[in-house]
Amino acid sequence: MLRVESIAVRFGAVQAVQDVDIVVDPGEIVAVIGANAAGKSSTLNAIAGIVKTSGGRIVLDGVDVTGWSNYRIARAGVRQVPEGGGILNSLTVDENLRVGGNRMTRDDARAAIEASYETFPRLAERRNVLGGTLSGGERQMLSIARATISAPKLLLLDEPSFGLAPAIVSQVFELVEGLKRGDIGVLVAEQNAARAFAIADRVYVLQQGRAVLEGPPSELEKNSALVESYLG
Template sequence: MLEVAALRAGYGPIEVLRGVDLAVGPGEIVALLGSNGAGKSTLNNNVSGLYRPFGGSIRFEGEEITGASSMHIVKAGLVQVPEGRRVFPNLSVRDNLELGSYRRGKPHRAANLERVLEIFPRLRERLTQSAGTLSGGEQQMLAIGRGLMGEPRLLILDEPSLGLSPLLVEEMFGLIGRLNRQGLAILLVEQNVVQSLALAHRAYVLENGRIALSGSAADLARDPDLRRSYLGH
């Protein structure tokens, strides 16, 4: 579905990504792992059309989308749930969710809203509440629900476990697994190495703007270099 080839990107004169190759197939969870500053969010922002790459190619379902507008990319079905949730704090939960179908999914808005509320029953109880008054975990549910309202073909989740309690992290990863079993392809961008590798089919490790390791998630979980770097043993 998603093919990234020799991607170079950054900000102004600073090159952050130095020739990244990455792919996500239909029905896969692919984890993109790396520490802060490795270039994970830069990759997301270029794939999502928020920035224009310096070079390389990004294709989605066979269509070249390198440098396309974010609106075009969302309409094609590539939807990102950004790091830090970024809900609209002064709008209600319902309004936040409905905004997710602004560019895509509008004809099925009512059915999609019902589906999201079945996935996240806590949001149903808070539909009229301002999003800014929700807990961190509830805001993360809202951000993912808003992404699902756009009927994504591929969902990019940028650090969905960030700032959540261990119990909510377990719940979040369980939810991601359920969405995938329903057929949704997911690019999971995370620092949480252990749980990401337990959930994903394949994984890439990004270091200093380059892919340092890639392969099946099970193989990477056993890789001694990755264990030393990220797990401390």
């Protein structure tokens, strides 16, 4: 599905990402972990077409999408949930979900929204509540639900645990893990290594914009001291 080949991202004189390779297959959760400013968000933003790469290639389903706009990447089946979520505060929960299904027929969108309410029963209870009044956990659930309404090929999650209480983080990560039952590939950037290890099939450790370790969680946990040293 996704092949990131030696990408680089530069902001002026700052090299945010350099020579990073990532693979995400259908139905797989892959985590990118690292300390603050390790290059996690820049990597996801490059894949989503939000920032331009200064080197390397991004290949989606065998198609080189390097340099494509964010809009075109989204049309190709990639959805991103930014850090802190990405909902419209002035719209209700139901209206936010309808925005997520705006490229679907009315009947298909309604069926997908009702399916989301089954997956996220708390959102069903709050369907007529404005997004701006939701709790942090509810906002994150709504962001994920809205991003998955149209059954994307690839979901990008940037720091899904950011600012959430531990109990809510557990709920959010259980929902993310549930996505593996479909064919959606998930790439999650996360500073909380323990949470990432618990759900990921494979983990990449970034330090100063470079991938310094890679492997399944079971292998990286054998070198936990080394992983911790890269996480600061």
